[in-house]
Amino acid sequence: MHVNARPRLLNRLHPKSLPLLLALLLAAALTGCSRQPAAPEQPPLELSIMLPLHLIQPPSDELVAELEKMTGTDLDLRWVPDEIYSDKLSLAVASGSYMKATYVNFNEYQYMKNAIRLGHFWEIGPYLWDYPNLRKLSSLVFEESAVDDQIYGLYAERPASRQGIILRQDWLDRLGLEPPGTLEELYEVLRAFTEDDPDGNGQDDTFGLADRNDLIYGAFKTLGSYFGTPNNWGLIGGQIVPEFETDAYMETMKFMKRLYDEGLINRDFAVTSKQNQRTRFVTGAAGVYIGSMADAQRLADSAVALDPQAAFTLVNRIQGPAGLRVWAMPGYGGMFLFSKSAVQTKEELHQILAFFDRSMDADVSNMMRYGFEGRHHERADGEVVLPPEQEQLRVDEVNAMHTLMIGELSNPNLLPIAELRPLAELAETLIKDNTRFVVRDATANLESARDDESGLELQGIITDATYNFMLGYLDEQGFRREVQRWKDSGGARIIEEYNASYQQFRGSQ
Numbered sequence: 001m002h003v004n005a006r007p008r009l010l011n012r013l014h015p016k017s018l019p020l021l022l023a024l025l026l027a028a029a030l031t032g033c034s035r036q037p038a039a040p041e042q043p044p045l046e047l048s049i050m051l052p053l054h055l056i057q058p059p060s061d062e063l064v065a066e067l068e069k070m071t072g073t074d075l076d077l078r079w080v081p082d083e084i085y086s087d088k089l090s091l092a093v094a095s096g097s098y099m100k101a102t103y104v105n106f107n108e109y110q111y112m113k114n115a116i117r118l119g120h121f122w123e124i125g126p127y128l129w130d131y132p133n134l135r136k137l138s139s140l141v142f143e144e145s146a147v148d149d150q151i152y153g154l155y156a157e158r159p160a161s162r163q164g165i166i167l168r169q170d171w172l173d174r175l176g177l178e179p180p181g182t183l184e185e186l187y188e189v190l191r192a193f194t195e196d197d198p199d200g201n202g203q204d205d206t207f208g209l210a211d212r213n214d215l216i217y218g219a220f221k222t223l224g225s226y227f228g229t230p231n232n233w234g235l236i237g238g239q240i241v242p243e244f245e246t247d248a249y250m251e252t253m254k255f256m257k258r259l260y261d262e263g264l265i266n267r268d269f270a271v272t273s274k275q276n277q278r279t280r281f282v283t284g285a286a287g288v289y290i291g292s293m294a295d296a297q298r299l300a301d302s303a304v305a306l307d308p309q310a311a312f313t314l315v316n317r318i319q320g321p322a323g324l325r326v327w328a329m330p331g332y333g334g335m336f337l338f339s340k341s342a343v344q345t346k347e348e349l350h351q352i353l354a355f356f357d358r359s360m361d362a363d364v365s366n367m368m369r370y371g372f373e374g375r376h377h378e379r380a381d382g383e384v385v386l387p388p389e390q391e392q393l394r395v396d397e398v399n400a401m402h403t404l405m406i407g408e409l410s411n412p413n414l415l416p417i418a419e420l421r422p423l424a425e426l427a428e429t430l431i432k433d434n435t436r437f438v439v440r441d442a443t444a445n446l447e448s449a450r451d452d453e454s455g456l457e458l459q460g461i462i463t464d465a466t467y468n469f470m471l472g473y474l475d476e477q478g479f480r481r482e483v484q485r486w487k488d489s490g491g492a493r494i495i496e497e498y499n500a501s502y503q504q505f506r507g508s509q
Contacts, residue, residue, distance in 0.1 A: 048078065050092070050102045055399055079400070097341075103336055111452065113147050120341070144330045159432075164293040164314055165288060194208045222290050225326045226326075227322075229243050232443065233442045234442050250479075260472075296426075297424040327438070369408070370415075454490050465482035
């Protein structure tokens with residue numbers, strides 16, 4: 001269902017507008033033949049946006065300048081390295097000093113609800129119907145991301161789950177191994193990639209898994225899925241339970257600790273940045289990367305540039321104790337929220353919404369997605385051709401721009417790619433296959449005021465305890481003491497509120 005079907009949240013956009021609309025149409029008909037004076041040229045909209053940088057560098061100045069020209073804006077894009085984005089966002093929340101538009105990923109968005117309820121951001125639901133592209137966005141995603149039945153953000157669309165395993169096929173071949181299909185087989189691949197000289201150079205210079213300091217988008221949460229861990233919160237025995245109180249979470253920590261103790265993972269994974277993780281993988285220091293399968297082709301291209309013999313494959317199905325499972329995001333990877341302190345009038349808010357609406361038009365969205373024709377891509381028969389020799393140029397100059405795009409997957413104005421390269425095509429196939437066994441957060445449609453208020457701060461207790469267990473500084477008893485500290489600090493209240501919300505939700509069905 002799309003916005004143009006007028007879903008429940010949007011039915012109330014203009015409850016008293018029909019008489020006014022008829023009057024305006026009549027006035028337009030009576031005056032349509034008269035000559036109107038030319039409207040004065042409007043100055044460009046000054047638009048500041050804070051958003052994460054997932055790559056080494058932001059999009060090229062030429063691309064940004066063209067976007068400004070096409071949309072009539074003066075853009076101030078504040079790119080913040082992804083590794084410190086949560087910290088910057090927390091500072092903005094604490095100080096109330098936001099850019100006009102702020103990108104919040106789906107996990108952080110859950111902890112922005114308190115700021116939303118305090119009136120920090122504009123409600124935009126009543127205005128979406130006014131824009132030809134925004135009105136076509138998915139009402140289901142808007143329902144999923146609504147706060148108290150109101151819409152506050154424009155969403156960056158993402159597949160349900162892109163998570164999987166990228167690994168060196170040439171190393172598997174050299175060691176006579178098959179791609180793993182179980183957790184124990186995955187462990188054996190990691191061990192062999194560490195101990196059995198997979199690159200054949202006669203030196204002890206490789207290890208299995210390259211990981212980073214991120215329990216969500218790094219290896220930990222995906223491995224947790226394979227062990228049967230809930231996605232943040234699970235429904236177990238009729239009760240809403242936090243993931244870290246489950247046996248599966250403990251088994252995941254033990255598995256990671258085993259990798260750490262045996263040297264099958266980089267020793268500094270708890271403090272390693274995303275870029276350093278990728279560097280270790282593409283330079284052949286490690287043979288396995290657990291994360292977004294959509295990154296496989298780009299990582300492979302970087303590796304082949306250094307070692308032409310390097311070859312890669314993908315795995316998305318790992319059988320665990322509970323069968324096939326992988327954690328899922330909602331229908332959005334992030335949201336753009338609009339600050340009331342930085343955007344002080346409805347007129348300016350409408351200008352900003354018009355910018356995002358314009359960004360979905362064919363000419364703008366295809367430039368944002370693929371770059372300049374003739375430089376970054378070619379076109380043939382209404383499709384986009386992505387020459388392999390221009391891949392690095394697209395990475396350096398274009399790909400960071402994707403974070404600024406909204407409704408990307410379902411935007412009908414985006415041209416299809418004529419032919420994906422083999423690894424990219426495999427990634428697309430496996431990402432679609434993931435939808436067969438995704439695990440969603442059991443609290444997605446539930447409410448906890450205490451979680452909205454202090455959940456992010458309390459999560460720090462669990463994050464620290466998880467790393468300390470994997471690094472050997474806490475045993476099981478020590479970890480459970482930290483869980484109890486989380487409960488005593490407000491976590492028990494969160495559990496109570498989610499369970500009360502669940503009972504109310506179930507009773508309404």
